[in-house]
Amino acid sequence: MRMKFHEQLDELTDRLASMCRLAGDAVRAATDALVRADLPLAERVFDLNEQIEELRGPCEDLAMALLALQGPVARDLRQVVTGVHLVSRMGGLVQHVAESVRRRHPEHVASGEAEEVLSQMGRVAAELAGLAERVLRTHDLELAAEIGRRDDELDDLHRRLLALIEDPAWTGSIPAAVDVTLLGRFYERFGDHTVTVGRRVISLVSGEQMTP
Amino acid sequence: MRMKFHEQLDELTDRLASMCRLAGDAVRAATDALVRADLPLAERVFDLNEQIEELRGPCEDLAMALLALQGPVARDLRQVVTGVHLVSRMGGLVQHVAESVRRRHPEHVASGEAEEVLSQMGRVAAELAGLAERVLRTHDLELAAEIGRRDDELDDLHRRLLALIEDPAWTGSIPAAVDVTLLGRFYERFGDHTVTVGRRVISLVSGEQMTP
Numbered sequence: 170m171r172m173k174f175h176e177q178l179d180e181l182t183d184r185l186a187s188m189c190r191l192a193g194d195a196v197r198a199a200t201d202a203l204v205r206a207d208l209p210l211a212e213r214v215f216d217l218n219e220q221i222e223e224l225r226g227p228c229e230d231l232a233m234a235l236l237a238l239q240g241p242v243a244r245d246l247r248q249v250v251t252g253v254h255l256v257s258r259m260g261g262l263v264q265h266v267a268e269s270v271r272r273r274h275p276e277h278v279a280s281g282e283a284e285e286v287l288s289q290m291g292r293v294a295a296e297l298a299g300l301a302e303r304v305l306r307t308h309d310l311e312l313a314a315e316i317g318r319r320d321d322e323l324d325d326l327h328r329r330l331l332a333l334i335e336d337p338a339w340t341g342s343i344p345a346a347v348d349v350t351l352l353g354r355f356y357e358r359f360g361d362h363t364v365t366v367g368r369r370v371i372s373l374v375s376g377e378q379m380t381p
Numbered sequence: 382m383r384m385k386f387h388e389q390l391d392e393l394t395d396r397l398a399s400m401c402r403l404a405g406d407a408v409r410a411a412t413d414a415l416v417r418a419d420l421p422l423a424e425r426v427f428d429l430n431e432q433i434e435e436l437r438g439p440c441e442d443l444a445m446a447l448l449a450l451q452g453p454v455a456r457d458l459r460q461v462v463t464g465v466h467l468v469s470r471m472g473g474l475v476q477h478v479a480e481s482v483r484r485r486h487p488e489h490v491a492s493g494e495a496e497e498v499l500s501q502m503g504r505v506a507a508e509l510a511g512l513a514e515r516v517l518r519t520h521d522l523e524l525a526a527e528i529g530r531r532d533d534e535l536d537d538l539h540r541r542l543l544a545l546i547e548d549p550a551w552t553g554s555i556p557a558a559v560d561v562t563l564l565g566r567f568y569e570r571f572g573d574h575t576v577t578v579g580r581r582v583i584s585l586v587s588g589e590q591m592t593p
Contacts, residue, residue, distance in 0.1 A: 236448055254466060335556040343558045344547040350562045 174238050181235060182370060184228045185252060186305035189366070191221045192259040193298030196359060199266040200291025203352070204284060206270065206277045214267035221260035228253045252369050255362045259298065262355045262362075266291075269348055283341065283349050286330045290356040293323045297363040304367045308374040316367040323360040327353050386450050393447060394582060396440045397464060398517035401578070403433045404471040405510030408571060411478040412503025415564070416496060418482065418489045426479035433472035440465045464581050467574045471510065474567045474574075478503075481560055495553065495561050498542045502568040505535045509575040516579045520586040528579040535572040539565050 195217035202210035232253060269278045279287055300316045303309065330353045333339060334346045341349070407429040414422035444465060481490045491499055512528045515521065542565045545551060546558045553561070 233448065236445065331559065335559060339555060343551060343553075343555065346555045346558045347543065347547060347562045350559045351566065354563065354566070 174235065177231060177235050177238065178373075181228065181231045182305045182308070184224060184231065185256060185366070186302045188221050188224050188228065188253075188256040189259075189298050189302035189305060189363075191217055191224070192256060192263065192359075193295045193302065195221070195260060195263040196266075196291055196298060196356075197295040199263045199270070200288055200295070202267060202270045203278055203291065204288050206274055208271060208274050211267040211270040211274075214263055218260040218264045221257060225253060225257050252366050255366055256301075259359050259362050262359045265355050266352060269352060273348070278348050278352065279345065280341070283330060283333055283345075286326055286333065287349070287352055287356070290323060290326045290330070290353065293319060293326065294356050294359045294363075297323065297360050301363040301366045304370055308370065310371055310375070313367040313371045316364055320360045320364045323357060327357045386447065389443060389447050389450065390585075393440065393443045394517045394520070396436060396443065397468060397578070398514045400433050400436050400440065400465075400468040401471075401510050401514035401517060401575075403429055403436070404468060404475065404571075405507045405514065407433070407472055407475040408478075408503055408510060408568075409507040411475045411482070412500055412507070414479060414482045415490055415503065416500050418485070418487055420483060420486050423479040423482040423486075426475055430472040430476045433469060437465060437469050464578050467578055468513075471571050471574050474571045477567050478564060481564060485560070490560050490564065491557065492553070495542060495545055495557075498538055498545065499561070499564055499568070502535060502538045502542070502565065505531060505538065506568050506571045506575075509535065509572050513575040513578045516582055520582065522583055522587070525579040525583045528576055532572045532576045535569060539569045 195214050198210050198217065199214045201207065202214065272278075277284065297316060297319055300312055300319065304312045304316065330349065334341065334349050339346075407426050410422050410429065411426045413419065414426065484490075489496065509528060509531055512524055512531065516524045516528065542561065546553065546561050551558075
């Protein structure tokens with residue numbers, strides 16, 4: 170029974186890792202689409218998001234099977250189950266970025282320094298998804314701490330972005346400010362979710378290590 | 382066993398209903414705080430949100446106990462479990478509104494027509510939380526449909542709000558546009574969550590009715 174539990178747990182975290190990898194691919198594609206005002210690349214984000222959603226059902230089934238093996242008191246395990254929801258939400262946030270690109274096409278959603286900061290946020294977000302993937306696959310506590318540090322970087326970029334559009338020197342329009350505000354928030358939430366996923370895996374793994 | 386399952390299910394939906402009621406109280410307080418730039422009222426939102434989070438743990442415990450009774454394949458039941466997460470998220474969104482009030486105090490976050498539309502969004506959001514509460518308590522399919530209709534109203538208000546700040550005639554500043562953009566999104570997401578909660582309860586209840 171115990172053996173089966175651990176095998177299934179590994180399978181669950183592996184599948185969650187695959188969802189994270191897709192979310193990373195999606196955020197990379199969405200950011201490239203944003204910077205180049207590239208419509209086919211934005212459409213690619215919708216495909217990737219569909220793939221994430223396809224993994225979600227089997228992943229939740231597995232999580233529920235695990236809960237049934239473990240009984241109702243496994244609080245850490247429950248948190249991994251709701252982790253499936255978080256990764257799916259990451260895909261949804263990236264989709265919002267792609268939708269902006271589509272809505273403003275052939276115009277760019279953002280320009281100048283704002284576009285540059287968003288592009289950096291996209292790069293960090295993709296790296297965060299990659300880190301979350303590796304934490305899920307390796308259960309490495311050091312890597313989980315690294316997620317928190319990189320997310321601080323994302324938060325700094327987010328503050329820089331808001332300061333940029335709130336600066337009287339900024340020459341963009343109000344609709345552009347609205348777009349940039351929402352885009353910044355999408356990337357920031359994406360990062361928050363990777364932190365939560367990482368933290369939950371670690372709490373599950375360390376709980377497991379304490380009660381071998 | 383069957384009897385116990387139904388009793389526990391009723392208790393779970395009742396508790397979720399209480400969380401919805403608190404979310405409704407919170408969104409009402411946050412919106413009043415927003416319109417009056419009222420700091421103590423904004424602080425009240427943080428208290429209410431704490432109460433929501435206090436209900437969350439026992440609610441999730443009950444949901445997990447139910448899942449253990451029912452076995453791993455109860456997809457509808459699982460959706461109610463993740464419903465706990467949604468209601469907790471509603472509280473989080475309302476807290477963002479209160480944080481805006483606190484950040485801009487003693488200034489108003491919004492003014493003029495934008496403030497008026499936000500105030501209407503807050504009123505509809507509170508009504509949506511009330512409807513979600515009643516759906517959870519009564520399992521009334523008509524009421525669940527009503528949530529969808531009222532949420533359309535919220536979406537219309539959201540579009541009106543964005544049109545307002547994107548209109549060249551709008552005289553507000555960019556920081557005000559940023560605030561209003563985010564506030565509009567918070568209310569819109571709040572409404573979406575009530576729709577999802579309602580839909581999940583209905584799918585659970587109709588599933589139960591089909592297999593009595």
